[in-house]
Amino acid sequence: MVKIKLExxxxxxxxxxxxxKALDNVSFEIPGSSFYxxxxxxxAGKTTVMRIIAGLETPTMGKLYFDDELVAADNKDLVPVExxxxxxxxxxxxxxxxxxNYENIAFPLKVRRWxxxxxxxxxxxxxxxxxxxxxxxxxxxxxSGGQQQRVAVARALAKNPALLLLDxxxxxxxxxxxxxxxxxxxEVQKSxxxxxxxxxxxxxxxxxxAQEVAVISLGTVxxxxxxxxxxxxPRNIKVASTLGEINFVDAQVKKNSGGYSLxxxxxxxxxxxxxxxxxxxxxxxxxxxIRPEDLMVHKESQTSNLIMGKEWVPMGEFKASSANYSQxxxxxxxxxxxATLKINALSREVVNxxxxxxxxVNQEKLKFFTLDTGELIPx
Amino acid sequence: MTHKNxxxxxxxxxxxxxxxxxxxxxxxxxxxxxxDGLKTTSGVLATPVLLxxxxxxxxxxxxxxALSRPILNSLLxxxxxxxxxxxxxxxxxxxxxxxxxxxxxxxxxxxxxxxFVPYQITLVPLIKMVVSLGIFNSTYGLIFxxxxxxxxxxxxxxxxFIAVLPRTTLESARxxxxxxxxxxxxxxxxxxxxxMISTFIFILIETWNNFFIPLVLISSSSRRTAAVALLSYTxxxxxxxxxxxxxxxxxxxxxxxxFILLGRYFVRGLMAFGSGAKG
Numbered sequence: 001m002v003k004i005k006l007e008x009x010x011x012x013x014x015x016x017x018x019x020x021k022a023l024d025n026v027s028f029e030i031p032g033s034s035f036y037x038x039x040x041x042x043x044a045g046k047t048t049v050m051r052i053i054a055g056l057e058t059p060t061m062g063k064l065y066f067d068d069e070l071v072a073a074d075n076k077d078l079v080p081v082e083x084x085x086x087x088x089x090x091x092x093x094x095x096x097x098x099x100x101n102y103e104n105i106a107f108p109l110k111v112r113r114w115x116x117x118x119x120x121x122x123x124x125x126x127x128x129x130x131x132x133x134x135x136x137x138x139x140x141x142x143x144s145g146g147q148q149q150r151v152a153v154a155r156a157l158a159k160n161p162a163l164l165l166l167d168x169x170x171x172x173x174x175x176x177x178x179x180x181x182x183x184x185x186x187e188v189q190k191s192x193x194x195x196x197x198x199x200x201x202x203x204x205x206x207x208x209x210a211q212e213v214a215v216i217s218l219g220t221v222x223x224x225x226x227x228x229x230x231x232x233x234p235r236n237i238k239v240a241s242t243l244g245e246i247n248f249v250d251a252q253v254k255k256n257s258g259g260y261s262l263x264x265x266x267x268x269x270x271x272x273x274x275x276x277x278x279x280x281x282x283x284x285x286x287x288x289x290i291r292p293e294d295l296m297v298h299k300e301s302q303t304s305n306l307i308m309g310k311e312w313v314p315m316g317e318f319k320a321s322s323a324n325y326s327q328x329x330x331x332x333x334x335x336x337x338x339a340t341l342k343i344n345a346l347s348r349e350v351v352n353x354x355x356x357x358x359x360x361v362n363q364e365k366l367k368f369f370t371l372d373t374g375e376l377i378p379x
Numbered sequence: 380m381t382h383k384n385x386x387x388x389x390x391x392x393x394x395x396x397x398x399x400x401x402x403x404x405x406x407x408x409x410x411x412x413x414x415d416g417l418k419t420t421s422g423v424l425a426t427p428v429l430l431x432x433x434x435x436x437x438x439x440x441x442x443x444x445a446l447s448r449p450i451l452n453s454l455l456x457x458x459x460x461x462x463x464x465x466x467x468x469x470x471x472x473x474x475x476x477x478x479x480x481x482x483x484x485x486x487x488x489x490x491x492x493x494x495f496v497p498y499q500i501t502l503v504p505l506i507k508m509v510v511s512l513g514i515f516n517s518t519y520g521l522i523f524x525x526x527x528x529x530x531x532x533x534x535x536x537x538x539x540f541i542a543v544l545p546r547t548t549l550e551s552a553r554x555x556x557x558x559x560x561x562x563x564x565x566x567x568x569x570x571x572x573x574x575m576i577s578t579f580i581f582i583l584i585e586t587w588n589n590f591f592i593p594l595v596l597i598s599s600s601s602r603r604t605a606a607v608a609l610l611s612y613t614x615x616x617x618x619x620x621x622x623x624x625x626x627x628x629x630x631x632x633x634x635x636x637x638f639i640l641l642g643r644y645f646v647r648g649l650m651a652f653g654s655g656a657k658g
Binding site: 015054055056081082083085086087088090091092094095096097098107108111112155159 | 481545547548550551552553554555556557558561565566569570
């Protein structure tokens with residue numbers, strides 16, 4: 001299946017004088033038959049990337065290749081959108097409201113002048129795979145959001161596209177249908193072997209689907225790598241915060257006999273860090289990135305009989321200021337005793353606002369960034 | 380009955396009363412046209428306008444004979460004008476919606492201004508143009524003249540309806556492989572059908588009722604349009620009231636019938652639009 005290559009793509013919107021650079025020198029390559037993710041906050045330019053690949057926008061500068069064929073270059077579309085053989089699932093699914101679901105899926109096939117029998121058998125096949133047989137003759141407005149989404153996927157896949165584009169396809173679904181939809185899309189992509197690109201602001205979409213990810217922030221590519229690599233070793237602060245919730249705190253590095261200790265505040269210290277990268281850096285002040293799930297919260301009374309691995313090191317005493325339930329855990333906002341430091345942590349147990357807790361951090365998961373440029377200090 | 384229910388009931392009754400009163404007010408002219416058109420010449424002079432008198436089909440009969448040709452003349456230019464203005468206007472509106480540029484917004488502004496120009500001030504150049512094209516005193520001349528004034532109207536009205544279409548729906552059709560014209564035919568037309576029908580009805584009625592342009596562009600009486608022919612019933616020396624009422628009734632019947640027939644599709648189109656995508 002088709003391999004996509006973006007080469008120094010820049011996209012400028014607006015008139016002269018009021019120009020807005022949506023993409024700035026974006027380059028990456030999408031391997032054939034892979035599931036590729038484009039992750040970014042809203043306004044970062046990720047939808048523009050997708051629209052340029054689809055042919056709905058023309059790159060102001062730069063080149064776009066499908067395999068070795070140049071399809072768009074320097075403000076010209078060489079292959080128009082309707083002949084790129086791309087299937088696309090829009091954020092709002094963009095189904096045709098006046099046609100039945102069947103006719104929606106048949107639309108790209110009718111345009112291609114397939115025979116009625118061929119269309120019928122193709123739709124039956126897709127309806128079987130996607131589980132939409134029962135609602136195939138209803139209109140999009142008469143079925144649930146999850147079903148509409150499946151119809152949109154079926155329509156995008158009907159013409160056997162070389163490339164499947166998914167633009168925030170799950171953002172309009174509730175949490176349960178989201179999981180179903182993700183696994184369905186992944187299975188379908190795998191079995192058809194089609195190259196797929198998903199654009200999303202939600203790291204969980206990307207992590208559950210993509211094999212390789214490009215992180216986009218403010219129109220530039222922050223990092224390209226596998227999801228695991230990105231999560232554990234984000235190149236800089238911007239990439240790290242795009243990938244999910246993370247606490248950034250300033251700290252002073254102090255060398256002592258047992259390794260390094262980090263002084264985050266007068267009463268918040270992390271001791272015994274074995275981390276060579278820190279010694280090479282002349283700066284003694286750094287930024288630390290801590291993900292909420294790399295923190296462990298314990299009510300003070302229970303700390304005496306804790307059993308933990310040695311990667312967990314104490315950070316000190318904190319006071320809970322608020323707690324929200326999210327997906328099986330509590331997201332707890334914590335303050336140190338002088339209320340100078342605020343940290344969000346995940347907790348399995350109920351923590352009430354005002355409770356005093358002991359905080360532990362997984363030191364292997366700590367991420368260190370330079371204070372001035374925000375670049376990752378490699379381990 | 381609870382208090383809340385009572386309020387609901389009262390509002391329902393008030394709504395209906397207001398609707399009935401307004402409906403009756405609007406029906407009074409049509410009622411007057413009908414009953415006075417069905418009076419005899421002496422009956423129409425002897426009875427008040429809103430009261431019925433002895434029934435006679437005489438005036439109606441005379442008027443139908445006299446007006447059948449002008450009504451046909453009217454239909455011959457009104458229908459092409461309304462159809463072409465709506466269709467070409469939709470194409471233009473679709474283009475303006477699709478391609479946004481400085482040039483296009485300038486052209487669009489000119490179109491909007493064109494719809495506000497009173498056609499009377501263009502009279503002399505219009506007649507000269509129609510004469511030099513060799514279509515003076517013909518249906519083609521009328522179609523030509525009315526298209527000048529109602530193509531912009533069609534484009535303007537349709538661009539209001541087309542602006543409601545979600546852009547992604549059209550883009551999705553492009554990604555599906557449809558050409559611009561296929562998108563227009565298979566997506567834009569069905570989705571803006573209610574708008575197209577209202578535009579069609581609006582232009583049809585405006586054109587049908589237009590008196591001035593056919594008056595100056597048609598010189599032979601066999602080619603007179605319905606609106607112009609109506610004038611002959613109010614003479615300078617006296618008016619046959621039953622005949623002029625009957626004529627007005629007959630002449631307004633055709634737009635009325637078209638409106639009633641298409642009004643149903645209008646509602647159906649709106650419903651199709653309402654059941655559209657949730658996103």
